Amino acid sequence: MKRALPVLVLSVAGLIPVWRHAPSHEPATTSPTPAASSAPAAGSVVVAGTTVDTDKGPVQVEVTFRDRRITAVRMLRQPDHPQTTAAVPRLVEETLRAQSADIDTVSGATVTSDGYKESLQAAIDDRGA
Numbered sequence: 001m002k003r004a005l006p007v008l009v010l011s012v013a014g015l016i017p018v019w020r021h022a023p024s025h026e027p028a029t030t031s032p033t034p035a036a037s038s039a040p041a042a043g044s045v046v047v048a049g050t051t052v053d054t055d056k057g058p059v060q061v062e063v064t065f066r067d068r069r070i071t072a073v074r075m076l077r078q079p080d081h082p083q084t085t086a087a088v089p090r091l092v093e094e095t096l097r098a099q100s101a102d103i104d105t106v107s108g109a110t111v112t113s114d115g116y117k118e119s120l121q122a123a124i125d126d127r128g129a
Contacts, residue, residue, distance in 0.1 A: 043067070047127045048076060049119030056081050059115030063123040070099050073120070083109040091116050100124065 044066045051060040057079030064072040073092045078084050087109035094103035101121040105113040 044071065045127065047123045049121070049123035049126075051077060052115040052118045054079065054111045054115040056084065056111050059112060059119055061116060061119045061123060063120065063127070065127050070095060070124075072096075075116075079112060081109075081112070084112040087112055088116075095120060 044064050046062060046064050049061045049063065051058050058077045059079070060075070060077040062074045062076050063070055064074075073095050075088055078088060083106075087106035090106050091103065091113060095101070101117045101124060103117065105117075
């Protein structure tokens with residue numbers, strides 16, 4: 001019984017930041033990824049994937065191809081969410097390694113990963129057409 005009061009007080013104190021948090025309802029921001037470059041190299045083709053509406057917000061990628069290889073991926077639209085910000089570099093790295101949309105989902109950013117892969121596949125399909 002002596003521990004009940006401190007546990008209750010500390011639990012409430014720990015929940016106060018959660019209760020005070022106000023989620024952002026602003027539109028998705030455009031953030032370039034580390035793999036993005038300002039201008040594609042000569043002979044490169046840049047293709048934008050479709051915009052995929054997810055529960056977290058819209059996702060759209062832009063893929064740079066050179067000689068049928070993916071050389072860069074840039075996020076045109078992404079949800080303004082911490083998990084998304086952390087996941088994007090990993091998704092880009094996986095894409096450059098796999099050279100396809102057949103990549104692993106980033107744990108904790110499943111919704112964004114699925115939207116990323118769908119937009120990426122659309123860009124790859126457009127390049128092949």
